[in-house]
Amino acid sequence: MIAAEITGKGVVEVVERPVPKASGDLVVVKVLVAPMCTEFKKRQNGIEDRSLGHEAVGVIVDAGESRRFAVGDRVAVMPHHGCGECYLCTSGDYMHCPDQRDVLAETGQEYGTATYSQYLLKPDWLVIRIPDDISLEHGAMACCGFGPTFGALERMGVDALDVLLVSGCGPVGLGAVVQGVTRGARVFAIETHPYRAELARRLGAERVFNPLEEDVPALVRELTGRGADAGIETSGAPNGAKSLALSIRSRGRLSVVAWAGDVTFPPLVPQGLDIFGVWHWNSLTLAEEMWRTVRKAGDLIDLMITHVLPLEQVADAMDIQDRGVCGKILLLPHGAVDQAGLQSD
């Protein structure tokens, strides 16, 4: 099979690797859609990665000894390889499991954990079934397109009465814009890149502020009367969280989704903010809510997905990400997507 790997600064290569084999509860998924996340930053920084990516949807081709899945099931793959037994894993917070499995060492295989590849290996409980009425491309939103910000919106309880402020309109932030709109909230966003600001507006953001030119906290207070009710920080910008906190009303809620090292806030006590650190969403308890969100978002997802390319063109796709002129990009490891999965093979 083919897979993409980052082998040096500015270099992503498509290489040949062995197809992984199912074993015990580890199933093999034929990856039909591999959404791109932040892997391009590793290429920029020359961080080698032979197991690239953490987002995938596809079809089960070998169910091993799984009693949850059968060959042909259409599925979305969740990140990591949680132990499956600790209090975090069993409650659905497996992202935070301190005891991750090494599924390659367990099975004596060299390869099989990358999503930028044609096949991957996954514990069956970290795979969720995509309902028949949802396309694989839309189902892919259960990964990072919607996942982290869905987790944030759930934890903050954002609904139609809220003003939501989204900091950063990269693929994750755009997912927050779409979901805020889908939940009926009034959505504002913060973004400096003109392409992404325009895309956020087309997705339903009422206003997109440029923090280099505008006093965002002052403007948000002016437009809302008191500040946004909830905010999601996805930008990773040095002052992103601070500026967002200053734009949120007293006793409002703020989620940090971006990975940016230490986070700076203004004094928290006067504002009485509820602050959440959110990595992903709880697919054990909230899968049905995720699929309802995906159905309701509908066409907005197609607007958010700006590029679809075969895996072989991964370098071109990362060039596009480097320039920031994209929403979500989907890679297709097997070419055009067959929605029926294996049923038509």
Ligand SMILES: [Zn+2]
């Ligand atoms: Zn665990």
Ligand SMILES: [Zn+2]
């Ligand atoms: Zn991601």
